Amino acid sequence: MELVYAMAIGIVTGSGVWLLLRPRTFQVIMGLALLSYAVNLFIFAMGRLNMNQAPVLDPTRVIDVAQYADPVPQALVLTAIVIGFATTALFLVVLLASRGFAGTDHVDGSEGEHR
Amino acid sequence: MSGWTAHLPVLPVVLPLIAGAAIVLIDDGKRPLRALLAVLATLAQLGVALWLAGIAGGLLHSPWGSEIGVYAAGNWAAPFGIVLVVDRLSALLLVLTAALGLMTLLYSLARWDRAGVNFLPLFQFLLMGLNGAFLTGDLFNLFVFFEVLLAASYGLLLHGSGAARVRAGLHYIAVNLVASLLFLLGAALIYGVTGTLNLADIARKLPALTGADRSLFDIGAVLLGIVFLVKAAAWPLNFWLTPAYSSAAAPVAGVFALMTKVGVYALLRMGTLFEPGGRPPLFGGDWLFYGGLATIATGAAGMLAAQQLGRLAGHAVIVSSGTLLAAIGLLGNQYTPSMLLYLCSSVLATGAFFMLIEMVERNRSYGADLLAVSFEAFGLADPDDPTGPDDVVGIAIPAAMAFLGLSFVMCALLITGLPPLSGFVAKFGLIAAALEGAAGLTPVGSWVLIAALLLSGLAGLIALTRNGIRVFWSNARSTPRLQVAEAGPVAALLLLCVALAALAGPAMDYLQGTAATLHAPERYINAVLQAEGVGR
Numbered sequence: 001m002e003l004v005y006a007m008a009i010g011i012v013t014g015s016g017v018w019l020l021l022r023p024r025t026f027q028v029i030m031g032l033a034l035l036s037y038a039v040n041l042f043i044f045a046m047g048r049l050n051m052n053q054a055p056v057l058d059p060t061r062v063i064d065v066a067q068y069a070d071p072v073p074q075a076l077v078l079t080a081i082v083i084g085f086a087t088t089a090l091f092l093v094v095l096l097a098s099r100g101f102a103g104t105d106h107v108d109g110s111e112g113e114h115r
Numbered sequence: 116m117s118g119w120t121a122h123l124p125v126l127p128v129v130l131p132l133i134a135g136a137a138i139v140l141i142d143d144g145k146r147p148l149r150a151l152l153a154v155l156a157t158l159a160q161l162g163v164a165l166w167l168a169g170i171a172g173g174l175l176h177s178p179w180g181s182e183i184g185v186y187a188a189g190n191w192a193a194p195f196g197i198v199l200v201v202d203r204l205s206a207l208l209l210v211l212t213a214a215l216g217l218m219t220l221l222y223s224l225a226r227w228d229r230a231g232v233n234f235l236p237l238f239q240f241l242l243m244g245l246n247g248a249f250l251t252g253d254l255f256n257l258f259v260f261f262e263v264l265l266a267a268s269y270g271l272l273l274h275g276s277g278a279a280r281v282r283a284g285l286h287y288i289a290v291n292l293v294a295s296l297l298f299l300l301g302a303a304l305i306y307g308v309t310g311t312l313n314l315a316d317i318a319r320k321l322p323a324l325t326g327a328d329r330s331l332f333d334i335g336a337v338l339l340g341i342v343f344l345v346k347a348a349a350w351p352l353n354f355w356l357t358p359a360y361s362s363a364a365a366p367v368a369g370v371f372a373l374m375t376k377v378g379v380y381a382l383l384r385m386g387t388l389f390e391p392g393g394r395p396p397l398f399g400g401d402w403l404f405y406g407g408l409a410t411i412a413t414g415a416a417g418m419l420a421a422q423q424l425g426r427l428a429g430h431a432v433i434v435s436s437g438t439l440l441a442a443i444g445l446l447g448n449q450y451t452p453s454m455l456l457y458l459c460s461s462v463l464a465t466g467a468f469f470m471l472i473e474m475v476e477r478n479r480s481y482g483a484d485l486l487a488v489s490f491e492a493f494g495l496a497d498p499d500d501p502t503g504p505d506d507v508v509g510i511a512i513p514a515a516m517a518f519l520g521l522s523f524v525m526c527a528l529l530i531t532g533l534p535p536l537s538g539f540v541a542k543f544g545l546i547a548a549a550l551e552g553a554a555g556l557t558p559v560g561s562w563v564l565i566a567a568l569l570l571s572g573l574a575g576l577i578a579l580t581r582n583g584i585r586v587f588w589s590n591a592r593s594t595p596r597l598q599v600a601e602a603g604p605v606a607a608l609l610l611l612c613v614a615l616a617a618l619a620g621p622a623m624d625y626l627q628g629t630a631a632t633l634h635a636p637e638r639y640i641n642a643v644l645q646a647e648g649v650g651r
Contacts, residue, residue, distance in 0.1 A: 039296045046307035083262045101278040109282040
C-alpha cells in the first residue's frame with residue numbers, strides 16, 4: 001500500500017510541477033491544484049497508513065495507541081484543504097482580472113518575443 | 116493566575132478579528148464610523164502590545180509570574196493544545212506591527228481607503244495575521260496565521276486595481292501559494308518524525324532524534340527554511356518583491372515593509388529554539404550568512420539600477436532583509452541586539468519611505484498609478500480640479516516641499532545607516548561586533564561583513580542622492596499638495612526613529628535582554644511546557 005501511495009503522490013506532484021512551469025495562467029492554477037492534492041495526501045501519510053482504525057476513542061476497543069489512527073494529520077489535512085480551496089478561488093479571480101486587463105492568458109501579461 | 120490580564124496575549128489576535136468582521140458589516144456609506152472603528156481597534160492593539168512589552172521587559176507586574184507569558188488556548192496545556200507565547204521578541208514585534216499599522220492606517224484614511232472596497236477590514240485581518248504569527252508557539256498555527264496575513268495581503272496588494280497591480284499580484288500569489296505548499300510539506304515531515312507540532316516540544320525532542328529520523332527532520336526543516344527565505348526575500352527567492360511592493364498602493368506598501376520581517380522572525384525563533392539539539396541547515400550558519408550577503412549585493416545593485424523611487428524602495432527592503440539574514444547567520448549573541456535595532460529602524464524607515472514616495476511623486480501626474488476607471492467608480496476627484504469636492508483636498512500644509520525634502524533626507528540617512536539616526540546606531544553596533552572578532556566569524560568573514568554593510572550603504576546613498584536631485588531640484592515639477600493626515604504619519608514614523616536613536620541606551624538594554632532570552636532557549640521551552648491554564 002505504501003508503494004502505491006507514494007507513487008500516486010509522486011505522479012501528482014510531477015504533473016503539478018510541470019503544469020506550474022507552463023506559461024498559461026490556467027495551466028498554473030491546475031498545477032497548483034494538483035500540487036495541493038499531493039501535499040494533502042502527503043500530510044495524511046505522515047500519520048502512518050493503516051486500515052479500519054478509528055481516529056477517535058472507541059469504548060469497545062482496547063485503550064492502546066496502536067489500535068487508533070492518528071487524528072492530528074486528519075485535522076491538519078482538513079485545515080489545509082479549506083485554506084487551499086479559498087486561496088485557489090482567490091487566485092482564479094486574479095487570473096480572470098489579469099486576462100481582462102492584458103487581453104492574454106500569459107502569466108506575464110504579454111506574449112513575449114518567443115512564442 | 117487570575118485576573119483578566121492573563122488573557123492579554125490573545126487580544127492582539129482577537130481585537131483585529133472582531134474589528135475587521137464588524138467593519139465588514141457596517142454599510143459602506145457610514146465611512147466615518149468604519150474609520151473610527153479601525154483606528155480605535157489599532158490603537159487598542161498598540162496599547163496591548165506596549166503593555167505586553169512592559170510585562171516582558173519586567174517593568175509591569177506579570178500575571179504569569181515570569182517574563183515569558185504562555186496562553187493556552189481553551190486551557191489545553193502544551194503540547195496538546197495551541198499556545199500563544201509572549202516573550203521580549205514577540206512583544207517587540209507586536210509593538211512594531213501596531214505602530215506601523217496605526218501610522219499607515221491614518222495615512223490611508225486621507226484617501227487611499229476609498230480606491231477600492233473593503234480596505235479597512237482587510238487591513239485589520241493583515242494585522243491579525245502578523246500579530247498571530249509573532250505570538251504563536253505552534254508550527255501549524257504559524258502556517259494558519261501566515262495564510263491569514265497572506266490572504267489579506269493578496270486583497271490589499273490588488274487594492275485600487277490596475278493592470279500593473281494585477282500582473283504583480285498574479286506572480287506574488289503564485290509564489291506564495293507554492294511557498295505555502297512547501298510549508299505544509301515541511302510541517303508534515305516534522306510532525307511525522309517528532310509526533311508534535313509545538314515548537315518547544317519539537318525543540319525538546321530534537322536531541323533524541325538520530326539516524327534516518329534526524330535526516331527526515333532536517334529535510335522538513337530545510338523546506339520550512341526555504342519558505343521563510345521566500346517570505347524574507349532572500350536571494351535568489353526575491354524576484355517577486357520589487358514589482359509587488361512598487362505597484363502596491365502607498366499605505367499597503369508601507370505596511371508590507373514589515374511582512375518580509377515575518378520570515379526573518381520565524382528563522383530567528385526556530386533557529387535559536389533548535390540550537391541545543393543541533394540547528395538544522397538554513398536556520399543559521401554559513402547558508403544564511405552567505406545568502407544574506409548575496410541578498411545585500413543584489414539589493415544594492417538593484418538600488419543603483421532603479422529608475423523609479425518605488426523600485427528603489429523595494430530594493431531597500433531587500434538590502435535590509437539581507438543584512439538581517441547575514442547577522443542571524445553569524446549565530447552570535449553579540450550581533451542580536453544590534454540586529455534587532457536594525458530591524459526596527461529599517462522597518463519604520465522603509466515604511467515611511469514608501470508613503471513619502473507617493474507624496475513626492477504625486478505632482479508628476481495625479482493618479483498615474485490608479486486607473487481612471489477606479490477614480491470614477493469610487494468618486495475620487497483630481498485635487499487640482501477646482502470643481503472637485505473640497506474634502507478630498509483638505510488643507511494643504513505650507514512649506515510642503517521643505518517637509519518632503521527633510522523627510523527624504525531622513526529616510527536616506529536611515530536606510531543607508533548614516534549618523535545621527537537610528538540606522539547608524541544599529542549598523543555601528545553590527546560593525547563593532549564584527550571588529551571585536553565576535554564568535555562565529557573568521558577574520559575574512561568579519562571583513563566581508565563590514566565591507567558588505569558599508570558598500571550597501573554607499574550604494575544606497577548614491578542611488579538616493581541621484582533620485583533626490585532628480586525629484587527635488589528639477590524645475591519641471593510643481594509643489595505637491597499635502598494633507599496633514601498624510602504628512603503626519605510619515606513624520607511620526609521618522610520621529611520614532613529619532614527617538615530610537617536618542618534613547619538608544621534604554622532601547623539597547625531591552626534588546627540585550629531580548630538576545631539573552633533568545634539565546635537561552637531552555638527558558639522558553641520550560642515556560643511553554645510547564646504552563647498552567649488561565650484560572651487554574
